[in-house]
Amino acid sequence: xxxVTQTPKFRVLKTGQSMTLLCAxxxxxxxxxxxxQDPGMGLRLIHYSVxxxxxxxxxxxxxxxxxxxxxxxxLLGLESAAPSQTSxxxxxxxxxxxxxxxxxxxxxxxxxx
Amino acid sequence: xxxxxxxxxxLIVQKGGISIINCAYENTAFDYFPWxxxxxxxxxxxxxxxxxxxxxxxxxRFTISFNKSAKQxxxxxxxxxxxxxxxxxxxxxxxxxxxxxLTFGSGTRLQVQP
Numbered sequence: 001x002x003x004v005t006q007t008p009k010f011r012v013l014k015t016g017q018s019m020t021l022l023c024a025x026x027x028x029x030x031x032x033x034x035x036x037q038d039p040g041m042g043l044r045l046i047h048y049s050v051x052x053x054x055x056x057x058x059x060x061x062x063x064x065x066x067x068x069x070x071x072x073x074x075l076l077g078l079e080s081a082a083p084s085q086t087s088x089x090x091x092x093x094x095x096x097x098x099x100x101x102x103x104x105x106x107x108x109x110x111x112x113x
Numbered sequence: 114x115x116x117x118x119x120x121x122x123x124l125i126v127q128k129g130g131i132s133i134i135n136c137a138y139e140n141t142a143f144d145y146f147p148w149x150x151x152x153x154x155x156x157x158x159x160x161x162x163x164x165x166x167x168x169x170x171x172x173x174r175f176t177i178s179f180n181k182s183a184k185q186x187x188x189x190x191x192x193x194x195x196x197x198x199x200x201x202x203x204x205x206x207x208x209x210x211x212x213x214x215l216t217f218g219s220g221t222r223l224q225v226q227p
Contacts, residue, residue, distance in 0.1 A: 043157070106155050
């Protein structure tokens, strides 16, 4: 049981380049999330989805777009990368019951130069 | 607005000692109060959680104490072990919003010395 899988694990981009981060979960979870983690700031919510075909903005959505065409996948896109987007990105999913925990992937470390 | 304030930022405890991490919140809509544990190179994982209808929950060496009137909750780790060395996050959630997302504190790096 893989749980939540994120690809790639590491990536270096130049300013202005674009890329897509892929998140896949095999737990049939309805809810999926993208967070970024920066030193001393905890994890901040970028975008989230409450089901296949739905997406919504979190606290720090600027510069990012997402799509959830299939229930098991949640994609995070950076159209024009900026140094401020250097961070560790975590994807998570959770099930339908009211107090289901979030299950996190192991993160993608992105550096924008 | 900083909705969740976690302290201390870092903590060094001797093996066998008690580790205490505190979390203060402002949003009265929070209705679920978990603590997550994160090891280097890994994503956070649920450690223990409490709902506001109880004041304390214990699971093995880990205890959450909850004070609704003070809008605070804390994590106590009894008989701390080197394997507990990790970063801990409080991450309360506002129910009724539909999104189920957590609001993370800034984290506490715990080091348990042998």
